Amino acid sequence: MKKVGLMLLAAVLLLSACGKAVQSPGHEGHQGGASEHAVDDTQAVFQTADGVKAKQDTQLNIQINGKDGKPIDQFDLNHEKKMHLIAVSKDLSYFRHLHPEYKGNGQFTITTQFPAGGEYRLFADYMPSGKAQTVKSYTLKVQGDVPQAAVLQPETAWTKTVGGSVVTLSFDHLMAGMDVNLNYMFKDAQTGSPIKDLQPYLGAVGHVVILDEAAEQYLHVHPTDEKSTGPEAVFKTTFPKSGKYKIWGEFQRGGKVITVPFVVKVP
Incomplete structure (x- = not known):
C-alpha cells in the first residue's frame, strides 16, 4: 500500500509539472480554471486502494x-462547494460531477463507482x-471489462430531449481562440411551452463542463446570468x-438534475 501511494504521488507530481494541459484560462469570472497569469502553488495527491475495480465502491482521497x-487548510466555496470533481472515461462517453467531502488539513474524500474497466480522467477543481x-488532473486505471471505445462524433442536430425538457444549443459564432456564447433554450417536452421554472443548481441556473477529445483541455463554464430561470441560459x-x-x-428542474x-467541432 505504501509503495502504491508513492507511485501515485510521483504520477501526480509529474502531472502538476504539466499543469498547462489541465488549467484553462479564466474569462471574466464565467469560466473556471486558474487565471492565465495566476501562480499555481499547490499540489494534488490522488490516492485510492490498490486495484480499483469496476462496479465496486472505491474511496478516493485527494x-x-x-x-x-505542507497541507493547505482553508478553501473558499466555489458555487457552494469547496471542491468539484469531474470524472470522465477516456472516450468521454461517461461523465460524473462529484463533490468530495472536506475532512480538514487539506484532505478531500469521496466514495464512488466506475461503470466499466479502462482509463478515467479525474479533474479536481x-x-x-x-x-x-485551480484544476489538477489524474489518470486512473480501473480493472474490469473494457467496452469498445465510443467514437466522438460531432453533432449534426442541436436539440435533445432529456428528462422531459427539450434543450437546444446554439452558438453566436464558433472559432478557436475567440469568445463564444453558448446559448441554451428550454421547452417542455409535453406542452412545447418555454420553460421558465429552472431551479438553481449549485447556486446558478446551470453549469457547463467542456473537454477536448484528448481530455487535456478542461473548461468549467458558469452562466453570464446566474439568476436566470429560463427559457434561456447563456454561457461565455x-x-x-x-x-x-x-x-x-447541467441544469435542474423539478428537483432533478439533467x-x-x-x-x-471547433474550426
Whole structure:
C-alpha cells in the first residue's frame, strides 16, 4: 500500500509539472480554471486502494498541499462547494460531477463507482482561500471489462430531449481562440411551452463542463446570468484550439438534475 501511494504521488507530481494541459484560462469570472497569469502553488495527491475495480465502491482521497509539501487548510466555496470533481472515461462517453467531502488539513474524500474497466480522467477543481481557482488532473486505471471505445462524433442536430425538457444549443459564432456564447433554450417536452421554472443548481441556473477529445483541455463554464430561470441560459467561453470537444450542460428542474451532452467541432 505504501509503495502504491508513492507511485501515485510521483504520477501526480509529474502531472502538476504539466499543469498547462489541465488549467484553462479564466474569462471574466464565467469560466473556471486558474487565471492565465495566476501562480499555481499547490499540489494534488490522488490516492485510492490498490486495484480499483469496476462496479465496486472505491474511496478516493485527494490531498491538497502547497509546493512546500505542507497541507493547505482553508478553501473558499466555489458555487457552494469547496471542491468539484469531474470524472470522465477516456472516450468521454461517461461523465460524473462529484463533490468530495472536506475532512480538514487539506484532505478531500469521496466514495464512488466506475461503470466499466479502462482509463478515467479525474479533474479536481478547487480554490484555496485568497488564491486563484485551480484544476489538477489524474489518470486512473480501473480493472474490469473494457467496452469498445465510443467514437466522438460531432453533432449534426442541436436539440435533445432529456428528462422531459427539450434543450437546444446554439452558438453566436464558433472559432478557436475567440469568445463564444453558448446559448441554451428550454421547452417542455409535453406542452412545447418555454420553460421558465429552472431551479438553481449549485447556486446558478446551470453549469457547463467542456473537454477536448484528448481530455487535456478542461473548461468549467458558469452562466453570464446566474439568476436566470429560463427559457434561456447563456454561457461565455473560449475554445483554446481547433478540434473536437464534448460539452456537458447541467441544469435542474423539478428537483432533478439533467445532463445534456453535445459534441462540437471547433474550426
